[in-house]
Structures are given as C-alpha cells and as structure tokens.
Amino acid sequence: MGRYRDWVNLELLAAELADEPPYRARQVWAWAARGASGYDEMTDLPSPLRAALAERVPFSTLTVEDEARSSDGTVKVLFRTADEHPVEAVLMRFRDGRRSVCVSSQSGCPLTCTFCATGQMRFRRNLTASEILDQALHFRRVEPIDHCVFMGMGEPMLNIDEVIAAARRLPDLGVTHRRTTVSTVGWLPGLRRFVDEVEEPVRLALSLHAAEPALRSELMPVNDRYPLPDVVAECRRYFELRRRKVFVEYVMLAGVNDRVEQARSLAELLDPQVFKVNLIPYNPTGAFTGSSPKAIAAFEAELRRRGLPTTVRLTRGRDIAAACGQLAAAS
Numbered sequence: 001m002g003r004y005r006d007w008v009n010l011e012l013l014a015a016e017l018a019d020e021p022p023y024r025a026r027q028v029w030a031w032a033a034r035g036a037s038g039y040d041e042m043t044d045l046p047s048p049l050r051a052a053l054a055e056r057v058p059f060s061t062l063t064v065e066d067e068a069r070s071s072d073g074t075v076k077v078l079f080r081t082a083d084e085h086p087v088e089a090v091l092m093r094f095r096d097g098r099r100s101v102c103v104s105s106q107s108g109c110p111l112t113c114t115f116c117a118t119g120q121m122r123f124r125r126n127l128t129a130s131e132i133l134d135q136a137l138h139f140r141r142v143e144p145i146d147h148c149v150f151m152g153m154g155e156p157m158l159n160i161d162e163v164i165a166a167a168r169r170l171p172d173l174g175v176t177h178r179r180t181t182v183s184t185v186g187w188l189p190g191l192r193r194f195v196d197e198v199e200e201p202v203r204l205a206l207s208l209h210a211a212e213p214a215l216r217s218e219l220m221p222v223n224d225r226y227p228l229p230d231v232v233a234e235c236r237r238y239f240e241l242r243r244r245k246v247f248v249e250y251v252m253l254a255g256v257n258d259r260v261e262q263a264r265s266l267a268e269l270l271d272p273q274v275f276k277v278n279l280i281p282y283n284p285t286g287a288f289t290g291s292s293p294k295a296i297a298a299f300e301a302e303l304r305r306r307g308l309p310t311t312v313r314l315t316r317g318r319d320i321a322a323a324c325g326q327l328a329a330a331s
C-alpha cells in the first residue's frame with residue numbers, strides 16, 4: 001500500500017505546510033470540511049501560500065467520472081482515484097431533511113458475496129482515509145450532510161485503520177459519530193479492533209442476510225471463514241461495551257431467504273436487547289430477484305411478533321442502479 005501514500009491529500013498537505021505555523025493545516029482542513037471548493041476560497045491564508053498549494057497539492061484525491069440522479073433526489077457518483085481505480089458514493093436525500101452519504105472503503109471488494117455487484121468486480125485496493133473523506137466532501141460542497149454510512153464498495157473491516165481515521169474526521173463535515181455507521185459482513189479481525197479501539201459512539205451494522213449457515217455461506221463466502229455465532233458474539237461485546245444496539249441488514253431475496261420460517265431462525269439467533277433488524281428490498285443486480293412487498297411484510301410481521309425491533313428500508317435510487325458496484329460495473 002505504501003506507494004499510494006504519496007497521493008494522500010492530507011499527508012501531502014502536511015508535508016507542504018511543514019514550514020508554516022501548525023494552525024495552517026487546521027485552517028485548510030476546516031475550510032475543506034465546511035465545503036470550500038478550492039484553495040482560492042480560503043481567504044485567511046496568505047495568497048502566495050494558496051497559490052503554492054493549488055499548484056502542488058491536489059484539492060481532491062478523486063476525480064468525478066460519472067453521475068446519476070434519481071427522481072427521488074438520490075445522487076450516485078462514480079469517481080476515479082489518481083491511479084484510475086473506480087470508487088462509488090451515494091447521497092440520499094430524505095423527506096424529513098436527512099442527508100445521508102454512503103461511502104466506499106475499498107475499490108472493488110475481495111469478498112465475492114453473490115448478491116452484490118461490487119463482489120463480482122475485480123478487487124483493486126483499499127482506499128486511504130483521504131479518498132474516503134473526499135467522497136463525503138464532494139457532496140458536502142453541494143449541500144450540508146448529516147449522516148454517513150460505510151456501506152458502499154468494499155468491506156470496511158478489511159481497511160479498518162483508514163476507516164477509523166476517516167470516521168474520526170466526519171464531525172468536522174457536520175456528521176456526528178452517532179450518525180456514522182460502519183457496516184461489516186463479519187470480518188472478525190477488523191470487527192474486534194473496531195470494538196476495542198473505537199471509543200467514539202460510532203454505530204455498527206452487521207450484514208447478515210441468512211441465519212442458516214449453509215445458505216449464508218452460499219450468499220457470503222466469508223461465513224466459512226468466520227462463522228456467524230462468533231460474529232454475533234462480537235456484536236454482543238460491542239453492545240455490552242457501548243450500550244448501542246447493532247443494526248442487522250437483511251437483504252430480501254425472493255425464494256432464497258424470505259420465508260416465514262427463515263424469519264423464525266433469524267429471531268432465534270438475535271437477542272432483541274442487542275439487535276435491530278433492517279429489511280432491505282433488493283436492488284436487482286442480476287442473479288437474484290427481490291422479494292415481493294407481501295413477502296417482506298410477512299417476514300417483518302414474524303420478526304416483530306417474536307419481539308425483534310424491525311424496520312423496512314425505504315428504497316432509494318432504484319432508477320439509477322444505486323446499489324454498490326452497479327455504476328462501476330456498468331462503466
């Protein structure tokens with residue numbers, strides 16, 4: 001990973017400002033985090049310094065390659081890193097005013113979940129903290145943002161150092177830790193570090209998708225390496241340390257994981273004191289079909305009947321292929 005470090009905006013910036021007073025780097029970052037679109041807006045910096053920075057430190061580590069806008073206000077952007085790898089991020093606008101950014105932590109993903117467009121792409125590399133933050137900053141330049149989910153391309157726990165570094169800076173952009181969620185498919189080494197090291201109230205989500213071991217392994221090969229009971233136990237440890245419930249993400253696939261008896265298995269696995277379930281209508285990416293609204297409602301009713309707090313996610317950006325990896329896969 002070392003050679004990519006040269007392009008990290010924040011590190012390059014620190015090197016460029018080495019002879020300046022220490023508050024200069026903070027000034028530049030504060031402007032960027034508030035949505036400045038270039039160094040020329042940073043009026044409290046001497047103009048020769050602004051010019052030098054503009055020449056030597058790229059303002060973003062990413063360039064925009066494509067953008068898709070949904071009729072529901074969702075915006076999806078395909079970026080390229082300086083070494084030409086695809087990165088996707090999505091801005092979701094909700095009626096209650098929330099503005100949530102979904103960021104990628106890797107370009108591609110090595111984990112090959114069968115229902116996921118990113119999993120079908122070639123894995124490129126981990127993103128740096130600056131590349132993660134630049135996705136959120138892109139949208140912050142357009143409008144205020146207040147939520148961030150690490151649910152785009154990649155498994156965040158495989159890139160835990162950069163994910164933690166990025167999450168720690170998000171409050172400067174207007175996204176508090178309580179409104180930041182890091183999602184995992186259950187990559188235990190990274191999850192353990194997340195639980196041990198992140199003392200800030202950043203939220204945790206577990207992509208679960210099937211309670212039965214054989215089916216889960218079929219959908220998510222990571223299950224063979226880190227069995228679900230161990231992952232659930234680690235989520236419980238997070239709850240015991242932080243007193244925050246863990247969100248369970250469960251994508252609804254017709255005829256695969258959406259039967260009422262499968263809802264019962266899920267309810268048996270999950271302690272309602274620790275977990276909340278979020279059922280996700282599927283954005284089709286090829287191999288699977290999404291469950292019908294009727295099947296989703298029956299599944300939800302069964303979970304609730306068994307005391308498990310459950311919601312159904314609003315579908316966003318369906319007309320622009322907003323599921324992670326869909327835009328990059330089509331380009």
Ligand code: SF4
Nearest residue numbers: 109112113116119154
């Ligand atoms: S669901 Fe997440 S972990 Fe699985 S292949 Fe897609 S990006 Fe990777």
